[in-house]
Amino acid sequence: MEMIYQLEHVNKTYKKGKVVANQDISLDIQQGEILGLLGPNGAGKSTLIKQMVGHLAPSSGTVRYRGASVQTQTKRVAQEVAYYSQEPHALTSLKTWEALYFTGRLRGLTKESARKQTEELLERFGMQDLRHKLLKNVSGGQKRLIGIGTCLIGYSPVMILDEPTNELDPKKRRLVWDLIQERNRQGVTVILVTHNVLEAEQVVDKVAVVNHGRLLAIDHVSVLKQRVDQRMKLEITTSLGESEHVSQCLSALGQWTQIGENRIRTLIEKQDASYAIEFLSKHHLPIQEYSLVPPNLEDVYFHIDDEQHKPDQAEVV
Numbered sequence: 001m002e003m004i005y006q007l008e009h010v011n012k013t014y015k016k017g018k019v020v021a022n023q024d025i026s027l028d029i030q031q032g033e034i035l036g037l038l039g040p041n042g043a044g045k046s047t048l049i050k051q052m053v054g055h056l057a058p059s060s061g062t063v064r065y066r067g068a069s070v071q072t073q074t075k076r077v078a079q080e081v082a083y084y085s086q087e088p089h090a091l092t093s094l095k096t097w098e099a100l101y102f103t104g105r106l107r108g109l110t111k112e113s114a115r116k117q118t119e120e121l122l123e124r125f126g127m128q129d130l131r132h133k134l135l136k137n138v139s140g141g142q143k144r145l146i147g148i149g150t151c152l153i154g155y156s157p158v159m160i161l162d163e164p165t166n167e168l169d170p171k172k173r174r175l176v177w178d179l180i181q182e183r184n185r186q187g188v189t190v191i192l193v194t195h196n197v198l199e200a201e202q203v204v205d206k207v208a209v210v211n212h213g214r215l216l217a218i219d220h221v222s223v224l225k226q227r228v229d230q231r232m233k234l235e236i237t238t239s240l241g242e243s244e245h246v247s248q249c250l251s252a253l254g255q256w257t258q259i260g261e262n263r264i265r266t267l268i269e270k271q272d273a274s275y276a277i278e279f280l281s282k283h284h285l286p287i288q289e290y291s292l293v294p295p296n297l298e299d300v301y302f303h304i305d306d307e308q309h310k311p312d313q314a315e316v317v
């Protein structure tokens with residue numbers, strides 16, 4: 001398999017070095033992979049992919065695309081890599097069909113192919129009736145769909161998608177994941193940033209976890225899941241305003257992560273499950289409900305992140 005991207009010791013700072021966005025990131029992406037970049041807000045994900053498409057230059061280190069530095073071949077990268085950014089795109093004064101059609105033409109499609117693919121995409125998005133509407137006059141989700149359509153049209157060999165399913169309703173999210181998988185089956189390499197970890201789990205081959213600008217882990221989903229294989233997820237909904245109190249009282253069971261205003265979770269060893277349930281029922285705490293289930297990719301992500309915050313046990317890739 002051909003190496004599509006190779007990042008070597010990439011560092012990126014903003015504001016003359018005052019803001020460190022990426023620190024010493026090295027990773028490889030092979031042709032045909034779907035790589036999901038996961039990490040909390042401000043982790044450095046968008047900064048990383050902007051360097052992959054050549055919109056930003058690394059402060060130090062190298063980002064190679066098919067063997068050569070992105071910086072030395074920005075035109076080729078722009079031609080081959082379809083990029084969907086979080087920022088509103090520049091096409092908003094075009095009609096929806098024009099945004100797709102002209103992008104297809106710019107990618108070298110004949111008039112006929114561009115027209116055909118435009119029609120197919122409008123149909124998949126359920127937006128045929130909106131073809132003559134200006135992009136700026138359609139809903140946020142519809143704008144995003146057309147933005148994704150501009151990545152899909154013309155069959156670029158690589159797609160880099162920054163939060164492609166944001167703002168979409170569940171049915172449209174499913175559609176976008178389907179389209180990503182369809183393209184991938186045709187050999188397209190996909191790199192995507194997402195906060196929809198549970199949905200991404202069904203689609204991605206590999207996951208890179210990033211936080212505080214660093215790459216904390218990169219591996220196949222199944223391998224990452226093995227890290228928490230011997231554990232169960234204990235999730236508790238407390239009465240409002242009680243989550244801190246409850247997590248303090250239950251600190252003996254593990255390190256708790258706040259996942260909502262009144263929801264906390266931790267990972268416990270399978271063998272400790274019955275002890276944990278007993279512990280909960282003995283202590284009369286303001287708990288509304290709890291569940292004990294096998295962990296999913298989201299939990300792996302929290303686990304890897306938690307490990308980093310333990311001073312003596314940092315997992316380094």
Ligand SMILES: Nc1ncnc2c1ncn2[C@@H]1O[C@H](COP(=O)(O)OP(=O)(O)OP(=O)(O)O)[C@@H](O)[C@H]1O
Pocket residue numbers: 014015019020021039040041042043044045046047048
């Ligand atoms: N243009 C900029 N100037 C200065 N600092 C920036 C700039 N862009 C990003 N940053 C900072 O760099 C860090 C990484 O930001 P980045 O946008 O890459 O994170 P992210 O993981 O994509 O976050 P999110 O999930 O919220 O989109 C953050 O601290 C952010 O505030």
